[in-house]
Amino acid sequence: MTFPSEALGSAEDAPPASALPEAERPDKPEEACGIFGLYAPDEDVARLAYFGLFALQHRGQESAGIATFDASGSHCYKHMGLVSQVFDDHILKDLTGHIAVGHTRYSTTGSSHVCNAQPAVIPTRLGDLALAHNGNLVNAAELRDQLLQRNHDLVTTTDSEMIAFALAEAVNEGYSWVVAAEKAFNRCQGAFSLVIGTPNGLIGARDHQGIRPLVLGVLGHEIPQVGAPAPYVLASETCALDIIGATYLRDIQPGELVWITDRGLSAYQWAEATQRKLCVFEMIYFSRPDSIVNDESLYSYRRRLGHQLAKESPAEVDLIMAVPDSGVPAAIGFSQQSGIPYAEGLIKNRYVGRTFIQPTQSMREVGIRMKLNPLRDVLEGKRVLIVDDSIVRGTTSRKIVQALRDAGALEVHMRISSPPVTHPCFYGIDTDSQDQLIAATKSTAEIAQQINVDSLAYLSWEGMLEATGQDPTSFCSACFTGNYPVDIPEPFKRSKLKFEIQEALAT
Ligand code: SF4
Structure with missing residues (x-):
């Protein structure tokens, strides 16, 4: 059973971030999605999926959905809003079965509309499939044309639905789920981590470079x-395993497909193993600090970024503080390395989310204080160094600096625990087009002047990669370098690389 999206209540669709007024637009790259899958006969899979998605809420706040499978078929419920707003006990009780697939969405391809909420549920000759996707296909337009030519009824505007239709098409040609998945994935280019529920089993897969994360765990502590x-x-991050009492087993490898049924887990390489190119921004900012990558929490990694930043760009100040929450581990690391005390200078309102009610003009002028309020008794008369994980457009940074000065800070220095973001992302992260990225058009000195700091320094690219303690070539860091690990087709590229194109035309 699939609930038609039109029948799901009267809540208005949330505006996509790009449609928000400048003052309300997030001044950070926005994560694309969180995905979750579970194969667990004898468990309340919908409730476990709910908690898994709850832990992945930071990866997407526009819509949430869960699909389950039992002997009678599939059951799906999805809607706009946070996980806790979309589901209640009554809805979860109707999602029966032994397989669950869940999704939290932030729109990158396709508008922020309930029809684009996931999982995408598509009928096939072997029964429904329910697909949850994190990433972005760079050949979505081509794939869409192919599917439309074959008279598929595409009902959404997402690349995720195209993967689902490509898989359904192969199944309907007579292939098994696994072979059909291999055929479908080979038609896709770009970044995709996928969890796919079917009546027979659960599929987990990653693109051939593993740009977006996907981990495998088992409920309880018994290693199967x-x-x-x-x-x-299966989950985007290990924090979703922790919340349901599951044990982390391993990462799904680049180009790998796992098929989980009543006979256990079978693993296949749907694409030849190539070098991993995990998004380095997952390490810096997107993934939760309590998630584990390569046996280490991202909290520890981010603290090391702060150590490195303090070595590269020290400053004579009285206190180190963070832009909460994402700047906190690096600020603590900076403080540890420099010996300068760490203090909380900004208090975050944790209940501010994306709201359907826009603030008035006078409230917009108050700006940042809806989210962050400075502590005058900590800041007054102090030389302050504030650490953040990144600057995208610089609009929020300017307001934060002004708020610190208004609260009595004598000097405000800023340190950024990643290099300047100069290129947009095409792999499932919502960054602005290149001409809106402040570091693409301005020098560090010009940015310092614009955001009104006494000094500004970014972490070096080499320092960021060295701090991972891993092979530096195993990461995508294209938004800092412009070296994209998967070729971007020209029309797709043009939509975001306006600045480079204008520059080229001008010379
Ligand atoms: S371009 Fe940047 S944000 Fe996008 S996948 Fe690569 S490192 Fe991550």
């Missing part, structure tokens, strides 16, 4: 025998 059935879990 190879080939033995077990309650396997």
